[in-house]
Amino acid sequence: MSSLDAPQALSRAVAQTAEALRPRHTSSRHPGVVRVTHWLITLAFLALLVTGVAILFSHPRFYWGEIGNVNTRPLFTLPIPASRDTIATGYGFVLPDQNGWSRYLHFEAAWVAVLTGLFYVAFGFLDGHFRRNLVPAPSDLSPASLARDVGRHLRFALPSDQEAWSHNVLQRLTYLLVIFVLFPLMIWTGLAMSPAVEGAFPSLVIALGGRQSARTIHFFVTIFLVLFLLVHVLMVYLAGFRERVGAMIVGRLPERMEPEPAEPQHTEPQHTDRR
Amino acid sequence: MSKISRRQLMTAGLWSAAGASGLVVAAKVAERYGLIPPDARVLYGAGETLTYAAQRLLTRHSLAREFGRSEISKDPFANEVDPLGADFQRLQDGGFADWRLAVDGLVARPASFSLAELKSFPRSTQITLIACEEGWSYIAEWSGVPLAHILNLVGALPQARYVVYRSIQPDWWESIDMADALHPQTFLTLGMNGEELPIAFGGPLRLRVPRQLGYKNVKYVNRLTVTDSLKPFGKGLGSASPEGGYSWYAGI
Numbered sequence: 233m234s235s236l237d238a239p240q241a242l243s244r245a246v247a248q249t250a251e252a253l254r255p256r257h258t259s260s261r262h263p264g265v266v267r268v269t270h271w272l273i274t275l276a277f278l279a280l281l282v283t284g285v286a287i288l289f290s291h292p293r294f295y296w297g298e299i300g301n302v303n304t305r306p307l308f309t310l311p312i313p314a315s316r317d318t319i320a321t322g323y324g325f326v327l328p329d330q331n332g333w334s335r336y337l338h339f340e341a342a343w344v345a346v347l348t349g350l351f352y353v354a355f356g357f358l359d360g361h362f363r364r365n366l367v368p369a370p371s372d373l374s375p376a377s378l379a380r381d382v383g384r385h386l387r388f389a390l391p392s393d394q395e396a397w398s399h400n401v402l403q404r405l406t407y408l409l410v411i412f413v414l415f416p417l418m419i420w421t422g423l424a425m426s427p428a429v430e431g432a433f434p435s436l437v438i439a440l441g442g443r444q445s446a447r448t449i450h451f452f453v454t455i456f457l458v459l460f461l462l463v464h465v466l467m468v469y470l471a472g473f474r475e476r477v478g479a480m481i482v483g484r485l486p487e488r489m490e491p492e493p494a495e496p497q498h499t500e501p502q503h504t505d506r507r
Numbered sequence: 508m509s510k511i512s513r514r515q516l517m518t519a520g521l522w523s524a525a526g527a528s529g530l531v532v533a534a535k536v537a538e539r540y541g542l543i544p545p546d547a548r549v550l551y552g553a554g555e556t557l558t559y560a561a562q563r564l565l566t567r568h569s570l571a572r573e574f575g576r577s578e579i580s581k582d583p584f585a586n587e588v589d590p591l592g593a594d595f596q597r598l599q600d601g602g603f604a605d606w607r608l609a610v611d612g613l614v615a616r617p618a619s620f621s622l623a624e625l626k627s628f629p630r631s632t633q634i635t636l637i638a639c640e641e642g643w644s645y646i647a648e649w650s651g652v653p654l655a656h657i658l659n660l661v662g663a664l665p666q667a668r669y670v671v672y673r674s675i676q677p678d679w680w681e682s683i684d685m686a687d688a689l690h691p692q693t694f695l696t697l698g699m700n701g702e703e704l705p706i707a708f709g710g711p712l713r714l715r716v717p718r719q720l721g722y723k724n725v726k727y728v729n730r731l732t733v734t735d736s737l738k739p740f741g742k743g744l745g746s747a748s749p750e751g752g753y754s755w756y757a758g759i
Binding site for chain 1: 512551554558562565566570571580636639642643718719720751754757758
């Protein structure tokens with residue numbers, strides 16, 4: 233083999249690898265943008281959660297309105313130790329101060345989450361991802377249909393392999409709630425705690441009832457997002473952890489879960505009653 | 508096949524070169540317009556730079572929110588302070604008659620002001636909220652001399668970019684950029700809620716910068732240095748905060 237053949241051999245190898253990696257069917261389970269943004273947001277969210285808890289340790293008390301400090305009565309106090317000795321927690325020890333790097337990383341991860349989220353939302357509207365994959369069909373929103381779906385979830389009835397190609401109505405509503413209510417509320421209440429942002433846009437704070445109200449809402453939205461994360465991972469586990477996580481990484485489900493060949497369009501939502 | 512690959516390679520190369528030079532140009536422009544914080548090179552400097560640049564672009568001239576007199580906190584929390592030491596005790600025993608505020612650096616007329624002189628300057632008041640990075644907050648009426656007035660008096664030079672301010676507590680020193688230093692609500696604070704500023708809250712002299720968190724509001728201020736670079740101060744990160752792991756800019 234002459235040295236001139238080497239580039240050709242290389243490009244042939246690349247082409248073969250690409251062919252081997254090509255999805256067996258034209259549509260993948262999750263679009264590339266969804267997969268990349270999903271994992272970026274996951275990373276950012278975990279960083280925000282860990283650093284948020286570390287910041288919380290410096291003042292595990294919550295208030296409503298504009299002001300709140302150890303001299304004022306809290307709305308509620310978390311039964312956890314603190315990283316400051318100015319707070320009476322009932323514990324005989326004070327945790328080490330982790331606020332510095334936690335705040336640095338919290339805001340850096342917030343940038344990753346916000347920029348990734350904006351890109352995802354722009355893609356979702358422009359590409360039709362929301363319309364196709366997340367907006368429920370009107371027929372699925374009827375009380376009877378919703379009740380049936382809730383019942384199926386309560387009985388832990390596992391979805392068929394065919395259903396792995398779509399989202400059921402409860403999934404769709406939950407994802408929409410997370411994307412369009414919880415995350416925006418998180419960003420809003422976060423911004424409302426920035427003194428410079430408050431100066432430029434005071435109505436952001438006033439509409440929430442004050443700086444301490446914003447902090448308290450920020451905390452409760454965290455609770456909801458952590459609940460979502462737990463249920464989300466549980467559902468992925470029940471539906472087949474390796475297959476579903478694999479689908480969110482490479483975009484494909486195992487061949488045995490592929491849709492019937494007769495089916496015309498894999499990406500169209502399957503709104504028909506499956507029973 | 509190989510032709511397309513080569514073309515793709517060249518395109519990718521061109522895009523990378525364009526991207527890299529774009530980043531270099533962006534960094535130069537950001538530096539030129541003062542959008543890079545002094546602690547940009549720490550581990551989390553990227554996020555810090557985005558925050559500082561975004562807030563300087565969007566909020567440079569905005570005023571901190573002012574509150575009504577009825578919203579002033581009944582029980583403000585002073586926070587703990589480290590022991591103030593013998594020098595402070597001596598000054599306190601003399602009714603702070605010997606307290607001096609030295610102003611040096613890039614100024615036409617370096618000066619040293621007594622509290623009596625500071626009190627003779629035009630006073631401003633503001634009812635603003637102070638928030639600690641830990642999460643707690645209170646509202647008070649602060650009265651003092653706008654820092655801009657002092658900078659005018661001493662003739663800060665046009666190349667000034669930052670004001671470094673130091674406390675009688677050697678471990679607590681900070682700096683702010685000129686956007687905050689010349690801001691009308693940035694005070695050398697002498698009074699709180701209609702009385703002399705209590706010692707626990709930073710009396711006799713506290714620098715109040717209401718668009719930033721509590722730790723930028725240094726208590727017991729006794730020296731201002733106007734500078735065009737923060738590199739010579741401490742470890743060159745801008746203030747004691749980044750040296751202790753906290754961000755230099757605390758507008759968030």
